[in-house]
Amino acid sequence: MADFNKILTPGDYQNGEINVVVEIPTGxxxxxxxxxxxxxxxxxxxxxxxxxxxCNYGFIPQTLDEDGDELDVLLITDQxxxxxxxxxxxxxxxxxxxxxxxxxxxxxxxxxxxxxxGDLYQTLEDLPxxxxxxxxxxxxxxxxxxxxxxxxxxxxxxxxxAKQVIKDAIDRWND
Numbered sequence: 001m002a003d004f005n006k007i008l009t010p011g012d013y014q015n016g017e018i019n020v021v022v023e024i025p026t027g028x029x030x031x032x033x034x035x036x037x038x039x040x041x042x043x044x045x046x047x048x049x050x051x052x053x054x055c056n057y058g059f060i061p062q063t064l065d066e067d068g069d070e071l072d073v074l075l076i077t078d079q080x081x082x083x084x085x086x087x088x089x090x091x092x093x094x095x096x097x098x099x100x101x102x103x104x105x106x107x108x109x110x111x112x113x114x115x116x117x118g119d120l121y122q123t124l125e126d127l128p129x130x131x132x133x134x135x136x137x138x139x140x141x142x143x144x145x146x147x148x149x150x151x152x153x154x155x156x157x158x159x160x161x162a163k164q165v166i167k168d169a170i171d172r173w174n175d
Contacts, residue, residue: 001084003039005070008061008086013166016159017112020073020089024057025080032083034059034070041083051142054134056081063169066103071169073107074135076127078116088112093124094162096154097139100147105165106139108156124156132156 004021011018023032023041029052031044056077059070075081075089089109097104110121121127136153143150 001040004034004061004086005036005039010060010062010166010170011088013091013163013170016091016163018060018073018089018091018107018109018166019086020058020075020109021061021086022056022058022075022081022083024053025083026054026056026077027052027080029053036070047142048145051138051145054131054138058086060107060166060169061086062173063166064172065105065169066172067099069104071107071166072104073109076108076110076121076131077114090122091159091162091166092121092127093156093158094165095135095139095156096161098152098154099143100150107162107166108135124158 008019008021021034023034024030029047029049031047032041033044035042056075058073058075060073061070063071065071073089074095090112092108092110095106095108097106108124124132139151140153
């Protein structure tokens, strides 16, 4: 397996596109994480099935969020994507998120070329309201059985705020 942090860039985020590596498919309760040290995926844990991911979950290569991991991405597609693939994605916004007191923001994106839905989604406002509610609920409660109240969704913000979060994560990676 290739080291995604060596072969991929973060993408052209200034123009609204990022590279996203998929860790967890939509509907999975497996917490699969990129192991940066060993350059491979690992199964970190199995979550209760009630807390399966509402969308694909991945990361932007060559970034570091404030929690010390690559910057997370919630990648919206009609079907689950496979762990280990990557795609170019269009930025829609960011979910400002705190996990156990650490900033752990999530960029929200869609594949840059999605001919199935006619590239309907250009901003967060274009996504179904119910999907945003499900994402909010999931991240507000997915640790409730183990650590109630340890996760907080602060807000959903637009493309410009997402670009700033990405820029900051790229800067951290480069420092």
